[in-house]
Amino acid sequence: MSASFASLIRWPLPALAAWAGCWLLYASALHLGAPAALAAVVAALAGLLTSVLTPARWRRIVVSAGFPLSLLLSGTLSLPSWAWLLPLLLFVLVYPMRAWRDAPLFPTPPHALQSLARVAPLPDGACVLDAGCGLGHGLRALRGAYPHAALAGIEWSGALVALARLACPWARIRRGDMWQADWSGYDLVYLFQRPESMARALHKASAELRAGAWLASLEFAAPEWQPDAVLQADDGKPVWLYRAPLTPAPCAGFL
């Protein structure tokens, strides 16, 4: 199956087909007399290899995790009882509760911010923050747009902070709550959160950003505020740009 063929099939069919293929491989290996652990590893590896055919990274994770998870849930492999705590522990490490209230991990696509600097130009050395920087995809896209900026990230999940630091050694990344962080020193604050977080983000930006600084939000707008510009990224996600001092949307008070 070629990558272009895979992209023609509607999601989640590629995931379902990959999981079914893994199970078929697993059952065939058992039938041929392979030990269960070896059959499971081979089938899980096949799932991992198949996952590279799907374009988006989060879909790759879904495709590759489907077989091992369903195998564990099926009880086909007997594991010690404490082994069930490992995925839970991993999950809590990567997604501490507070991060879920804003947005879980969805990475910024690589080219989503490529025309940002045209509309919101910044001088060399400008300070740019990715608020909720996850694994650093937003930081990488921001670096593409502003190669001479001083890039910083703040992220609530300690595990993601460690991984983002590895992926973006040129950025200053710290663990913390973006709502508690002071945004006043930044020339541009970038967000990729949830629609529900936007009103709070714009109020914070309105209170803290100095005149001329920007708030850029991928995909989600704050209807109560007037954007200064909206970019349309290649993958179809809009980038909403608000420049301080922020302007309330006309009639916002009547909604």
Ligand SMILES: C[S@@+](CC[C@H](N)C(=O)[O-])C[C@H]1O[C@@H](n2cnc3c(N)ncnc32)[C@H](O)[C@@H]1O
């Ligand atoms: C949709 S992801 C975006 C990741 C990254 N900005 C990007 O665009 O690739 C949202 C991230 O915000 C983090 N997050 C959510 N609430 C947060 C908070 N209050 N403080 C810091 N990070 C937070 C989540 O853990 C997650 O990694």
